[in-house]
Amino acid sequence: MLLSLLLQFLFSIHLHASPVKRQAATHDVIVVGSGPAGCIIASRLSENPARSVLLIEGGGPSYWVTGGRERPQWLTGTNLSRVDVPGLYSTIYNNPSTNLLCQNKIRAYGACTIGGNSAINAGLFYEPPASDFDKYFPTGWKHADVTPAITRLYQKQPSTNRPSLDGLYYQQSGYEAAKQWLGTNAGYTELNINANSRRKTKVFGHPAYNYAKGQRSGPVITYLQAALTRPNFRLQSGTWVQRVVRTGGTATGVVVNVNGVTSTISLKPNGRVILSGGALKSPELLMKSGIGDPAVLTTLSNANQLGSLPSSQWINNTAVGAGLFDNPNTFIAMSSPSIQAYNYFYENPPTADQNLYLTKKSGHYSFAGGSVSFWDTITRPDGTVAGVQGGLGNAGYRDYTDSMTVTMNIYGTSGLKSSGRVVLGGSPDYLPGPDGNVYYSNPQDAQDIATFIRRIFDALPGTGLVPLNLNQTSTVAQIVSYITSWTPYTRGQVNHWSSSCRIGSCVDQNTTVVGMKNLHVVDASIVAPLTVNPQMGVMIAAERAWDLINGMMV
DSSP states (O other), X not given: OHHHHHHHHHHHHHHHSXXXXXXXXXXXXXXXXXXHHHHHHHHHHTTSTTSOEXXXXXSBOOSGGGTOOOOOGGGTTSSOOTTTOGGGGGGGTTSOOTTTBOSSXXXXXXXXXXXXXXXXXXXXXXXXXXXXXXXXXXXXXXXXXXXXXXXXXXXXXXXXXXXXXXXXXOSOHHHHXXXXXXXXXXXXXXXXXXXXXXXXXXXXEOOOBOEETTEEOSTIIIIIHHHTTSTXXXXXXXXXXXXXXXXXXEEEEEEEEETTEEEEEEEEEEEEEEEOSOTTHHHHHHHHTTEEOHHHHHHHHHTTOSTTOOGGGOEEOTTXXXXXXXXXXXXXXXXXXXXXXXXXXXXXXXXXXXXXXXXXXXXXXGSOSOOEXXXXXEEOTTSOEEEEEEEEOSSOBTTBOSTTEEEEEEEEOTTOOOOEEEEEOOTTTOOEEEOTTTTTSXXXXXXXXXXXXHHHXXXXXXXOOEESSSXXXXXXXXXXXXXXXXXXXXXXXXXXOBOSSOBTTTBOTTSBBTTOSSEEEOSGGGOOOOSSOTHHHHHHHHHHHHHHHHHHHO
8 A cells, every 4th residue: 555655656746747847857768658668668768777768748647546537426435547447448439538538639549648548448468479470570570589578578467368356257148159159160269368379260268458456457557657666767748749859860859849838858868769659649750850751741841840850851761651550340230139238337337336346346347348359360362361350349339239239349450461651631730640541452351351251150050149230141242342331330440550660661670760870669650460459569569679779778
């Protein structure tokens, strides 16, 4: 208890200190963005007591320990914000938060808060298969290279597939249906997903989360809290970085805006700036720092977005923002008399469920909902492989919300051929967002995902499960037509943005921006499309980047 109070006190000192008054200070490391990667790389680099580290976040508090106080009435009297309670995850869509979500900072859905998207997502925490690193990452980032990073991550951030502290599983009607449907009929193997991380062909199991003690965990709770006890570390929130200040290939600081006041935070000689703002924001900051496609830089320069940087110092690199990836998503409502849907409420959950969570950190509100996750692979005629993933949720969606209906999510994952790029909107702010090529710009992706859907539909007879918004007898061609059309159930963004500053073209093997000496990108931007939800992969990348950057600073 005493340690918890001390951490909260230290956090409040760092969080609420005036960011404008201390701009004269210089730092060995400036990390931009306190999402999962930013928290990890900043915390790790601050383990050297001789190194001053500043972590800058544009948003504000999230978890209770960060000062987050947004919550429903039923949490009054606890040390819990809405972020801390896993079962409140989905309520952010019906009860949105102006404190947690990005407000006119990106042209997409996302979190701008301490913890980034790890403060608002479901907390799914899947170790990527070794094959992802060996097939899709360059030299220096193969599975053997990142294995020490994976080991360290698990030591700090364990996963659980049994989040309720009473040891029980909840919302299991979907899982029981899946055991017959996927296990018996489709020939899938039931397993512990992270204990068998290499296996992603015809497997299913209970979802894995990065929760601890019945609450949302994540790098804010693990890495950041450790860093905040160190005198050489500082978190500065409410501070929006506009661009990196540089002379040629050397970064010398960052330009920031705090409550409308613009100033510069300086970097010590031989220091480093690390961009960890995510796969949309980091490319934006590179472009606004004069690094990117020359046509884009010309537009930004004409709009006075590059400061006084002359065109002679531009670093022309069209790989900045290229390769942007998100999982193309399809919702399929699944109904059965054996299904028991469960709906989460921000205010006034069922009294018994409230009490079970508040007294024992157990029950429905100890996890984000959903009963089963499953994977398969599609081998194409040319021998290349696409990954596909599915999961059953806890309730219906849109037109299908009765008590016997849950929603199945279907993703395409690794090996897909479509990607887009980060593009900036117009005046006055030139905010980043995806272009129109992220989803299904290569028709092979739709073919692969439709094949997956057709396969699992073939295993439905005898299970009692019936798809409601897509006919069970649909052909692959008909499924392709459906999933690529614009409906509330198809072409959905899941906001798993990644891969927009790829290793080898946008940054080098050491995460250093091409053309720069001391500017790095460490976040989902450098992570190739993965076979699993990207959150754990991003954390692994941050741990691996620490190996590399720390070695460069010795």
